[in-house]
Amino acid sequence: xxxxxQKNREELLQNLEGKKRLFLVGCGACATACxxxxxxxxxxxxxxxxxxxxxxxxxxxxxxxxxxxxxARDLRHHxxxxxxxxxxxxxxxxxxxxxxxxxxxKRVIAGLDSLFxxxxxxxxxxxxxxxxxxxxILNETAGICPVTTCAKGLLNGPCGGMEEGHCEADxxxxxxxxxxxxxxxxxxxxxxxxxxxxxxxWGKLRKPGRLKLx
Amino acid sequence: MSQLQRExxxxxxxxxxxxxxxxxxxxxxxxxxxxxLQGITAVNVTxxxxxxxxxxxxxxxxxxxxxxxxxxxxxxxxxxxxxxLQADLLGAAALGVENVLLLSGDHMRFGDHPQAKAVFDLDxxxxxxxxxxxxxxxxxxxxxxxxxxxxxxxxxxxxxxxxFELMFQKYRKKVEGGARFFQTQAIFAEDxxxxxxxxxxxxxxxxxxxxxxxxxxxxxxxLNANIPGVQVPPELxxxxxxxxxxxxxxxxxxxxxxxxxxxxxxxxxxxSLGQEELIPAMLT
Ligand code: SF4
Ligand code: SF4
Numbered sequence: 426x427x428x429x430x431q432k433n434r435e436e437l438l439q440n441l442e443g444k445k446r447l448f449l450v451g452c453g454a455c456a457t458a459c460x461x462x463x464x465x466x467x468x469x470x471x472x473x474x475x476x477x478x479x480x481x482x483x484x485x486x487x488x489x490x491x492x493x494x495x496x497a498r499d500l501r502h503h504x505x506x507x508x509x510x511x512x513x514x515x516x517x518x519x520x521x522x523x524x525x526x527x528x529x530x531k532r533v534i535a536g537l538d539s540l541f542x543x544x545x546x547x548x549x550x551x552x553x554x555x556x557x558x559x560x561x562i563l564n565e566t567a568g569i570c571p572v573t574t575c576a577k578g579l580l581n582g583p584c585g586g587m588e589e590g591h592c593e594a595d596x597x598x599x600x601x602x603x604x605x606x607x608x609x610x611x612x613x614x615x616x617x618x619x620x621x622x623x624x625x626x627w628g629k630l631r632k633p634g635r636l637k638l639x
Numbered sequence: 640m641s642q643l644q645r646e647x648x649x650x651x652x653x654x655x656x657x658x659x660x661x662x663x664x665x666x667x668x669x670x671x672x673x674x675x676l677q678g679i680t681a682v683n684v685t686x687x688x689x690x691x692x693x694x695x696x697x698x699x700x701x702x703x704x705x706x707x708x709x710x711x712x713x714x715x716x717x718x719x720x721x722x723x724l725q726a727d728l729l730g731a732a733a734l735g736v737e738n739v740l741l742l743s744g745d746h747m748r749f750g751d752h753p754q755a756k757a758v759f760d761l762d763x764x765x766x767x768x769x770x771x772x773x774x775x776x777x778x779x780x781x782x783x784x785x786x787x788x789x790x791x792x793x794x795x796x797x798x799x800x801x802x803f804e805l806m807f808q809k810y811r812k813k814v815e816g817g818a819r820f821f822q823t824q825a826i827f828a829e830d831x832x833x834x835x836x837x838x839x840x841x842x843x844x845x846x847x848x849x850x851x852x853x854x855x856x857x858x859x860x861x862l863n864a865n866i867p868g869v870q871v872p873p874e875l876x877x878x879x880x881x882x883x884x885x886x887x888x889x890x891x892x893x894x895x896x897x898x899x900x901x902x903x904x905x906x907x908x909x910x911s912l913g914q915e916e917l918i919p920a921m922l923t
Contacts, residue, residue, distance in 0.1 A: 593868070
């Protein structure tokens with residue numbers, strides 16, 4: 426899931442300058458789960474906008490705002506309210522915002538900061554485990570990603586800053602290489618320690634990414 | 640062949656120390672410091688150490704060579720991708736720099752530019768491999784070089800890190816990657832150092848013991864709290880605390896470590912924390 430959080434109201438207010446009437450968009454998927462762009466947050470935004478003298482022409486929660494065609498369809502359903510607005514405020518990740526901006530020529534204002542692809546520990550507690558590097562090494566690292574969970578993304582073992590199994594960059598956190606080592610040991614295998622991992626092929630991470638099946 | 644490489648191959652006890660480039664463009668103080676050094680084989684030039692931005696170590700290394708002081712150019716993976724690392728290495732070779740020390744680099748979170756994007760395109764093992772490759776006349780893309788460098792490549796190791804086996808696996812990878820000498824992180828626990836040297840000796844790569852001058856108890860406490868991988872045991876902190884002349888006590892501790900290095904290591908790397916004039920005292 427894409428983890429996002431709301432920009433502070435002050436920053437949002439700057440972006441709203443000169444915009445009187447607004448149409449609001451939320452996302453029913455990730456931004457709802459993150460409590461950054463669900464029904465409740467869109468409602469709160471609406472109340473706040475009223476308090477700063479803005480008018481809301483309408484709103485919609487798109488099932489998955491990152492779905493470009495679905496976003497187009499939902500905006501069409503609210504054609505009139507969108508047409509009345511000076512701008513659209515979108516509470517969705519950056520991908521969701523761009524689904525909207527690719528479907529309207531109106532000014533689109535992003536209300537969130539997108540943070541990372543996150544795992545859910547429990548509702549409200551998210552952790553980054555994978556940074557989508559395009560060449561997954563998990564099979565050798567006992568299912569723990571050093572690209573993401575090592576603060577330096579090292580591929581051949583811990584740095585000199587590891588202390589008692591904790592990370593140099595944050596002593597509260599376990600060193601990824603310590604976790605990998607411990608788990609491989611439990612599994613009785615050498616895994617990534619059996620060879621020197623060559624430099625990562627970042628070329629596999631096509632930028633911008635594209636994938637078309639079939 | 641560099642002086643460092645020659646002396647190590649002749650099994651002479653080697654002494655290195657380090658100088659940080661200035662934050663700014665005035666090299667005079669750094670060069671004066673380097674010229675005043677005595678009994679030193681080569682001087683590490685640190686690379687944005689601790690994530691703090693300073694003048695390019697490559698430039699200071701070249702100026703040290705001109706001044707007749709042999710440099711060990713440090714290069715961290717934190718700040719450069721593989722193109723920039725190789726480009727700087729070739730530049731160093733063209734300027735006559737032979738010794739390099741290849742490091743992952745401290746995380747920049749605690750440096751003076753915490754907003755910077757960390758690079759870490761390579762890790763230290765991969766950088767060692769790249770240098771071995773350059774020495775064979777090829778870059779990382781396997782393209783032929785015009786003129787072949789002959790680097791004497793070193794790496795760092797933290798002999799006191801736990802778990803020992805995990806740290807040692809990395810050490811072995813560095814040896815396989817082409818490390819020809821090691822400089823250790825400062826380590827004060829003799830038993831841990833002995834354990835490491837017992838395991839490392841069969842691999843046959845010279846190890847220079849990192850000896851850090853403890854100026855007083857406050858320094859020791861600061862190191863414990865802030866420098867990753869450095870631990871000053873409580874009894875040494877106590878000894879500095881009780882000493883009438885803490886600096887003299889610090890020098891005495893350093894001297895004991897140098898004596899231990901003479902027994903089980905191939906040299907020392909002295910970190911005098913700005914007290915270069917005390918280096919001769921640390922060595923006697
Ligand atoms: S190696 Fe890590 S970042 Fe890359 S795909 Fe696998 S889990 Fe994701
Ligand atoms: S301590 Fe471990 S997790 Fe942290 S940067 Fe070093 S190797 Fe990576």
